[in-house]
Amino acid sequence: AEIAVIGLGYIGLPTAIMFANAGFNVTGYEIKTDVVERINSGKAHIVEPDIDDLLRKAIESGKLRATSNPADIREKDVYIICVQTPLREDRTPNLTYLESAVKTVAKAMKPGALIVIESTVPPLTTVRMAELIGELTGLKPGRDFHMVHAPERVMPGRIFRELVYNSRILGGITPESAELAERLYRSFVKGQIFRTKSTVSEVVKLMENTFRDVNIALANEFAYLAHQYGINVFEAIELANSHPRVKIHVPGIGVGGHCLPKDPHLLVWPAKDDFGLIRLAREINDGMPLLAKDLLFEALRTINLLPEKAVVAVLGLAYKGDSDDTRNSPASTFVEAIMDDVAEVRTYDPFVEGTHGSLEEALRGADAVVIATDHTAFKSLDWETLGKLMRNRVLIDGRRVVEVPPEGFVFKGVGRGEY
Ligand code: SAJ
Numbered sequence: 001a002e003i004a005v006i007g008l009g010y011i012g013l014p015t016a017i018m019f020a021n022a023g024f025n026v027t028g029y030e031i032k033t034d035v036v037e038r039i040n041s042g043k044a045h046i047v048e049p050d051i052d053d054l055l056r057k058a059i060e061s062g063k064l065r066a067t068s069n070p071a072d073i074r075e076k077d078v079y080i081i082c083v084q085t086p087l088r089e090d091r092t093p094n095l096t097y098l099e100s101a102v103k104t105v106a107k108a109m110k111p112g113a114l115i116v117i118e119s120t121v122p123p124l125t126t127v128r129m130a131e132l133i134g135e136l137t138g139l140k141p142g143r144d145f146h147m148v149h150a151p152e153r154v155m156p157g158r159i160f161r162e163l164v165y166n167s168r169i170l171g172g173i174t175p176e177s178a179e180l181a182e183r184l185y186r187s188f189v190k191g192q193i194f195r196t197k198s199t200v201s202e203v204v205k206l207m208e209n210t211f212r213d214v215n216i217a218l219a220n221e222f223a224y225l226a227h228q229y230g231i232n233v234f235e236a237i238e239l240a241n242s243h244p245r246v247k248i249h250v251p252g253i254g255v256g257g258h259c260l261p262k263d264p265h266l267l268v269w270p271a272k273d274d275f276g277l278i279r280l281a282r283e284i285n286d287g288m289p290l291l292a293k294d295l296l297f298e299a300l301r302t303i304n305l306l307p308e309k310a311v312v313a314v315l316g317l318a319y320k321g322d323s324d325d326t327r328n329s330p331a332s333t334f335v336e337a338i339m340d341d342v343a344e345v346r347t348y349d350p351f352v353e354g355t356h357g358s359l360e361e362a363l364r365g366a367d368a369v370v371i372a373t374d375h376t377a378f379k380s381l382d383w384e385t386l387g388k389l390m391r392n393r394v395l396i397d398g399r400r401v402v403e404v405p406p407e408g409f410v411f412k413g414v415g416r417g418e419y
Helices: 012-021 033-040 051-060 096-108 125-137 159-165 175-185 198-229 233-240 263-268 276-302 330-339 359-363 376-380 383-387
Strands: 002-006 025-029 064-067 078-081 114-117 146-149 168-172 193-197 311-315 344-348 368-371 394-397 410-413
Touching: 002 012, 002 096, 012 025, 012 051, 012 064, 012 078, 012 159, 033 051, 033 064, 051 064, 051 159, 078 096, 096 114, 096 125, 114 125, 114 175, 125 146, 125 198, 146 175, 146 198, 168 175, 168 198, 175 193, 193 198, 198 233, 198 263, 198 276, 263 276, 276 330, 276 368, 276 394, 276 410, 311 330, 311 359, 330 344, 344 359, 359 383
Parallel strands: 002 025, 002 078, 025 064, 078 114, 114 146, 168 193, 311 344, 311 368, 368 394, 394 410
Antiparallel strands: 146 168
16 A cells, blocks of 8 residues: 655654555655655654664665655555644644645545544544545545544654554544554554544543643642642652552653643533533643742742842753653743743753753853753762852752752752752
């Protein structure tokens, strides 16, 4: 079968590579022409373990080619849509990328084609998109073409392993659609494959991330409590988790990335009723950078430094450890939240361009350091030496990176009520 993958981002590119290396002829369609050029020269535009080797293999074998020309994806057997479905300012889903991808496919496809949506979408979207294709082409969904929602469930940083070994949910608009998709995905998936209806797979995907978001919100609420009672929330969580049926998540400076901050909103958006728990969890998690801000200002008060005089160095810009992805990063929210109140905000991240190119430069003459991302490299820093570069020594840990507060620092951390 000839495959076209629409959208070559964090999910589309790895998926295109997997199908190409499984032996399919894959055309990757992407509107950003600089990305297309890069990929065709064998270089990935995203950071992910093993991606460069696997991409080079796919390009050199001639099985994968990227293009910005819609004519190159005409009359393929399979279309796999991997475009983003972000939120608008008002927290409603922006489906314009998806709709435009679907229209591109409708123009290019022939009868009998299988169309797969891997993007995370609000419930009922796949059925609606099938209807839209039907209107645009005059073809009948389920009879003249097949359509499936096959949500991606991979974790950045482990994408190639999880693409192979995770189980996969394939939601068809008809049973036959799901069967066709199963045959396709079996070419590289070693995990279980479950077939269901498209609305079920849409809900399943959104429930998974909502489950994680709500659980993190609970952990974050426990962190607030720990400050009230003067205890270390991490010690309490570890002890609670020794119970056989308790598994509390990890509190921190916030919940970022492209999925968790968005998916709970997508889940409830088409529903008629209001869903308080899911919305409240989002609010708690969105508010965490402000707890970190409070801790910073408390610490500055301890050393009698007015915020407007303070030089603050933020370590980490990525939304999570050892990633270069800054989408919805709590670090950015934190920076914005303190920007107008302090003299200077500096940023340093080993994987992302910040205001300063090295940790030492960022810390020289600074009054406070705030750790906003749990990069492995931050866990073994020599604070005694780094402290000597600083004008004042305030250390705020938003991510449980510092286990024992270093000597000579005023230390505060999210959930660290004991200091
Ligand atoms: N975080 C916490 N506490 C925790 C776990 C995470 O504060 O206990 C924070 C992280 O620091 C980060 C954010 O949450 O800022 C999200 O990170 P993550 O590692 O939970 O998830 P993502 O966004 O990298 O990937 C998630 C995964 N979903 C689940 O684990 C249910 C992944 O499997 C999905 O494929 C992905 O979303 C997606 O694309 O939907």
